[in-house]
Each structure stands twice: as structure tokens, then as C-alpha cells.
């Protein structure tokens with residue numbers, strides 16, 4: 037699998053960075069309700085799947101699908117694992133799910149890592165019942181919008197993006213509406229919010245998950261041929277930016293929902 041952030045600490049990173057309040061707001065906005073059968077595509081270790089489980093209640097069902105066996109096992113072993121959650125290992129382009137199985141198909145922070153988003157969206161539509169909802173959420177500007185941006189951070193980021201190529205799309209979020217429209221989804225709605233806003237020096241809590249994020253990126257770059265010192269220099273420039281009291285970093289989260297005709 038070519039998921040760039042794949043490493044043994046990825047499930048923990050996602051657990052640490054997940055904002056419960058924002059996630060519940062997004063899930064409610066998607067229209068998930070008690071009794072629904074919901075897909076969580078790209079579920080990682082089930083952090084969001086458990087929140088969906090709370091919303092659908094004991095009369096509903098959640099299916100979490102992810103390519104990583106390791107993260108799925110981490111989800112199944114979670115102390116708050118709910119009876120209503122089932123995990124399946126599988127590929128976004130060939131979902132292990134039946135046609136029309138779900139009332140709501142949800143996916144967040146997956147499309148930015150997919151180089152064939154149209155095909156992945158077609159799969160989400162296939163497994164959603166007629167009249168059901170497909171909801172996808174992703175970022176615009178992830179890791180790349182900074183001000184003021186030092187020369188070393190700017191050039192390091194540009195080279196990192198070239199290295200990652202089509203394994204990472206930092207503009208996936210703003211492309212979702214058009215994808216949904218072209219795929220023939222109806223009643224499309226878009227929610228846009230600021231995300232990853234770090235104004236001035238980063239807080240210790242945010243620092244902890246950004247450190248894991250930057251380590252994950254460095255790991256991905258080393259696997260693609262960067263030397264230890266070159267990857268460390270980018271992490272250093274990025275960390276300096278985040279720690280600085282006179283800089284800011286931000287991105288935007290797009291959440292798009294549409295009804296399967």
C-alpha cells in the first residue's frame with residue numbers, strides 16, 4: 037500500500053489529533069442518525085468509527101474499512117470498542133461491501149492520499165443505498181500554508197511535495213464539490229471551516245501531535261530516498277515555524293455531502 041503516513045505510530049497520531057467536538061459536529065451535519073448503517077472509509081484505528089457508533093446507537097451499525105491490518109487490530113482492541121462496530125480490511129478502490137449496504141458513507145482525511153479520487157468516490161456511491169448520503173471531508177492547504185514562510189521551509193516543502201508526487205494532494209478538499217457534481221450526486225451541500233490554525237507559538241498539546249505528524253512525513257520522505265539529514269532539516273524548519281510567536285499556519289477543511297440518486 038502506498039499510504040505515505042504508514043508507520044507503527046499512525047493510529048496513535050490520529051487518536052491524539054482527533055478533535056471530538058469538531059468531529060461530532062461534522063458527523064451530525066452529514067445527517068447520521070440513530071439506527072443508521074454507516075460506512076467509515078479510511079477508519080484507521082477507529083477513532084471516528086466509535087463516535088459514529090455513539091450516534092447510531094445500539095439499533096445502528098458501523099463498518100470501518102481501512103487498508104491497514106495493524107490499525108484495524110488496534111481499533112478492535114480498543115477498550116471502548118462497541119458491539120455495533122465491525123472492521124474490514126480493504127481497498128478504497130474495491131470496497132469489501134455490498135451494493136447499497138449503507139445509509140451513509142462517510143470518509144475523512146482519505147482523499148488527500150488517493151491518486152484516483154473519482155474511482156474511490158464511485159465505490160462510495162456504489163455501496164450507498166438509493167436516497168442515502170455520501171459525505172467526504174478533506175483539507176485544502178494541509179501542511180503548506182504558512183506566513184511568513186522562511187526560505188528553508190518554503191524550498192523544503194516544495195521539494196517534499198515533488199518527492200511525494202501523486203501520493204499526496206494538499207488541495208483535495210476544494211476539489212470535492214466538483215467530484216461530487218460530476219459523479220451525479222444530488223442535493224450537494226458544502227461546509228467550509230478553518231483547520232490547523234496555529235497563530236503564534238504552538239501549544240504543548242498541539243505540539244505533541246504535530247511532532248508525530250512531522251515524524252511521519254520525514255519517514256515517508258526517507259523511504260522515497262531522502263537522506264536522514266535532509267529530512268531532519270525540513271522537520272527542524274517546520275518545527276521552528278510552529279514554535280515561533282510571530283508566525284501562523286492554517287488550512288481549510290471542506291466537508292461535502294450529496295444524495296445518491
Ligand SMILES: C[S@@+](CC[C@H](N)C(=O)[O-])C[C@H]1O[C@@H](n2cnc3c(N)ncnc32)[C@H](O)[C@@H]1O
Nearest residue numbers: 039078079080102103104126127128144145146
Ligand atoms: C489520515 S488516516 C484517516 C483517519 C480518519 N478517517 C480521521 O478522520 O481521522 C487515512 C487512513 O486511510 C487509509 N488508507 C489510505 N489509502 C487507502 C486505500 N487506498 N484504501 C484503504 N485505506 C486507505 C490509511 O491506512 C489510513 O489509516
